[in-house]
Amino acid sequence: MLRSLMQTQVFINRDQHTEHMKKLYLAILCFGFLLMAKPDVSACTGISLKSKDNGVVAARTVEWALSDARHNRILIVPRNKTFQALTPKGANGKKWNGTYGFVSLTAYGENFGPDGMNEEGLYVGLYYLPGFTSYAAYEPDKAAQSMSVGDLMQWILSSCNSVKQVKDSLDKLIVVQVDNKSFGGAELPFHFKIADPTGASLVIEFVNNGEKRLYEPLLGVITNAPTYDWHMINLRNYLQLSADPQKPIQAGNISLSPLGAGSGLMGLPGDYTPPSRFIRAMALTASARPLATSTDAVVESFRILDNFNIPLGAHVPAKKIPGDIVSATQITTACDLKEKVFYFHTMWNRMIRKIELGSIDFSVISETIIEDDIDKLNNISNITPIVPLNESDKLEATSEDTLPGVKCKSNAGYLWSKAKNRCIRTFEDGSPFSEYNKMTGSANSKKVAFIVLSDDRSVAEIFFPDSDLSFVLLAMPESQVDIMPVIYENSLERLQIRHYRDYFHLLLRDEIRFVQGFNIENGLFNKLLPQ
Numbered sequence: 427m428l429r430s431l432m433q434t435q436v437f438i439n440r441d442q443h444t445e446h447m448k449k450l451y452l453a454i455l456c457f458g459f460l461l462m463a464k465p466d467v468s469a470c471t472g473i474s475l476k477s478k479d480n481g482v483v484a485a486r487t488v489e490w491a492l493s494d495a496r497h498n499r500i501l502i503v504p505r506n507k508t509f510q511a512l513t514p515k516g517a518n519g520k521k522w523n524g525t526y527g528f529v530s531l532t533a534y535g536e537n538f539g540p541d542g543m544n545e546e547g548l549y550v551g552l553y554y555l556p557g558f559t560s561y562a563a564y565e566p567d568k569a570a571q572s573m574s575v576g577d578l579m580q581w582i583l584s585s586c587n588s589v590k591q592v593k594d595s596l597d598k599l600i601v602v603q604v605d606n607k608s609f610g611g612a613e614l615p616f617h618f619k620i621a622d623p624t625g626a627s628l629v630i631e632f633v634n635n636g637e638k639r640l641y642e643p644l645l646g647v648i649t650n651a652p653t654y655d656w657h658m659i660n661l662r663n664y665l666q667l668s669a670d671p672q673k674p675i676q677a678g679n680i681s682l683s684p685l686g687a688g689s690g691l692m693g694l695p696g697d698y699t700p701p702s703r704f705i706r707a708m709a710l711t712a713s714a715r716p717l718a719t720s721t722d723a724v725v726e727s728f729r730i731l732d733n734f735n736i737p738l739g740a741h742v743p744a745k746k747i748p749g750d751i752v753s754a755t756q757i758t759t760a761c762d763l764k765e766k767v768f769y770f771h772t773m774w775n776r777m778i779r780k781i782e783l784g785s786i787d788f789s790v791i792s793e794t795i796i797e798d799d800i801d802k803l804n805n806i807s808n809i810t811p812i813v814p815l816n817e818s819d820k821l822e823a824t825s826e827d828t829l830p831g832v833k834c835k836s837n838a839g840y841l842w843s844k845a846k847n848r849c850i851r852t853f854e855d856g857s858p859f860s861e862y863n864k865m866t867g868s869a870n871s872k873k874v875a876f877i878v879l880s881d882d883r884s885v886a887e888i889f890f891p892d893s894d895l896s897f898v899l900l901a902m903p904e905s906q907v908d909i910m911p912v913i914y915e916n917s918l919e920r921l922q923i924r925h926y927r928d929y930f931h932l933l934l935r936d937e938i939r940f941v942q943g944f945n946i947e948n949g950l951f952n953k954l955l956p957q
Contacts (some may be wrong), residue, residue: 462669469649470698471700473723473845474651477718481719481762481763482622482623482762483723483724483761483763486758488755488756488757488759489754490533490539492754498797498798499795500529500770500796501537501792504788505788506526506789509524509580511577511581512570512573513573513574513602514604517807520570520572520581522585524585526545526546526584526586527788527791540553542583544587545783546623548763550579550582551618551648554651555650558651558652560634561575562636564603574604575604576614579618587622588622588624593640600797617957619646622763628640628641628642630644641658647704653700663671664694669690669946671688684920707734714726714730714744724767737753757771757772764781766783775799781796786904791813819916833847838851838883839853844887845878845880846880846881850878857949858874860942861873861875863930864938869941877950885899897920899915899922909926910924920934929942929949930944930949
């Protein structure tokens with residue numbers, strides 16, 4: 427399997443190969459010391475998959491830093507934006523107007539991050555390359571051509587529609603070292619993976635004070651240090667790997683056969699170092715099943731990248747585990763370059779979400795941040811069948827004869843309220859909660875549930891949209907220590923109302939279904955105040 431992969435051409439300047447290898451061996455030694463000294467080295471892994479309908483998917487994991495880099499804040503950038511690149515002297519570098527709109531992950535509140543795709547389906551990924559990256563020295567008389575590594579990412583996404591265009595334009599640009607306090611003043615040593623809907627792809631590395639080295643990534647696989655040519659040489663050590671199981675052998679009178687499936691991949695490295703992840707990604711990508719559509723390729727890329735999710739404790743010494751992240755793998759993305767759809771899931775929410783670039787009018791949209799995982803709670807959907815508590819009084823709840831001699835005028839919008847013990851109209855007596863979309867982190871005010879409180883506030887009654895049933899929740903003791911205290915609960919129905927920061931959440935079976943801000947005029951906050 428891997429022997430056939432070695433036929434792929436790798437673009438290396440042959441005249442410099444010998445000298446480069448000498449420097450490479452020295453750098454590898456330095457890299458070993460770097461790994462021992464800095465356990466927070468990024469460990470990103472990238473792959474590409476193709477489908478029978480000419481789909482191309484570029485996917486990767488992101489393990490950028492050992493604090494919450496806020497990759498869940500996703501930036502939408504319109505067409506025709508004016509950019510001003512940074513140099514060591516400030517915002518005096520290359521200036522340009524973007525041709526294309528794009529979507530990009532961010533990091534630490536900055537306007538660039540590890541991954542992005544533009545409206546033409548051009549993908550750009552940044553991958554950590556410590557100990558090897560060396561940007562050009564800044565020359566003031568070349569400021570108009572100069573930019574930081576983050577600016578280069580934004581320039582490619584906003585200016586190019588193909589790998590060829592990127593490749594043809596690189597000689598006109600100079601990437602210089604720009605320290606960024608948001609990243610702790612780190613050097614930000616990155617190499618790039620570029621891919622487009624035709625299946626073309628490119629790796630760009632900066633070495634020897636700005637020298638650009640270009641490679642065609644085999645199967646679209648990329649990890650981190652050392653440089654790409656070293657990984658290609660190391661790949662030759664694993665030519666024996668195959669998806670085919672090993673054959674039994676005869677030892678005297680005993681026949682020895684493999685112990686189960688997967689024996690062809692025996693010897694596949696399983697640790698988290700970049701060389702091992704490169705070999706593992708190459709083997710799993712090369713052995714991927716045939717994929718009918720680009721959507722199939724998206725889903726399969728997430729399955730493959732599950733093998734590269736890094737539990738935090740496996741990557742960080744126990745005494746240095748940070749408190750604001752739950753996994754070293756903070757986000758996993760998959761970009762469908764054919765359909766122009768950006769997919770992702772995060773360490774906080776494993777549900778796959780998507781942004782359809784084809785549905786965005788980049789000519790009119792303003793620069794926008796989509797902030798996902800606001801609550802930072804891993805969502806678990808409980809599908810255990812439960813007989814509703816209110817099933818026994820369903821007839822009573824839907825009947826106009828709610829009490830002897832009492833009829834609610836349903837044609838005027840009146841319903842019987844158990845909390846109020848009278849006929850009400852929910853929009854008059856209730857407090858509106860808007861439906862919550864966990865994929866976008868936003869609320870839909872067109873679909874509303876109403877919360878009605880009893881006069882003594884000991885009972886809350888929920889009226890869901892498109893339903894004749896109501897559900898009763900009981901007040902809970904006030905908590906002074908919970909950061910998200912539950913104020914009303916129906917444990918049998920698994921319904922809760924809790925408040926968190928400036929919001930109330932209505933949860934059904936541990937999932938947020940409806941939300942309300944504190945500033946709503948007819949909101950629950952005001953109804954809970956002493957009369």
